[in-house]
Amino acid sequence: QVQLVESGGGLVQAGGSLRLSCVLSGSYVSIYTMGWYRQAPGKQRELVAVTTTGGRANYADSVKVRFTISMDNAKNTVYLQMNSLKTEDTAVYYCNADVEGQIREFYTEYEYWGQGTQVAVSS
Numbered sequence: 001q002v003q004l005v006e007s008g009g010g011l012v013q014a015g016g017s018l019r020l021s022c023v024l025s026g027s028y029v030s031i032y033t034m035g036w037y038r039q040a041p042g043k044q045r046e047l048v049a050v051t052t053t054g055g056r057a058n059y060a061d062s063v064k065v066r067f068t069i070s071m072d073n074a075k076n077t078v079y080l081q082m083n084s085l086k087t088e089d090t091a092v093y094y095c096n097a098d099v100e101g102q103i104r105e106f107y108t109e110y111e112y113w114g115q116g117t118q119v120a121v122s123s
Helices: none
Strands: 002-007 010-013 018-026 030-039 046-052 057-059 067-072 077-082 091-103 106-113 117-122
Touching: 002 091, 002 106, 018 030, 018 091, 018 117, 030 067, 030 077, 046 067, 046 077, 057 067, 077 091
Parallel strands: 010 117
Antiparallel strands: 002 018, 018 077, 030 046, 030 091, 046 057, 067 077, 091 106, 091 117
16 A cells, blocks of 8 residues: 655745645555645645656646646655745645556556645735
8 A cells, every 4th residue: 555645734924935745655566646636625626736757747727837846756755846825825735646556467546645734825
């Protein structure tokens, strides 16, 4: 099984920056993608950014330019650099990993989630 542990959340003033980290550990064959989702109170969980191990990334329109996702393949760690934070960025941010696993002769995709880390942006 795979575990994801997030860190780096906290309270920051609007216009400030935070960097979230997510470390993947456990047993797997390969990593397809790692990414970040967020969920604000009263809203549905939404994609923030996702990246492949090759560095191809996709972003939500609301965070393009301001946020940057990156991955350290050697450390199995994905980062989310958040700059120019706005109050509407306030949410619980969840790390996500899409991995390939093996059970006997079968190779199967598995999706894992971290516990989430709170990001609060004050005006």
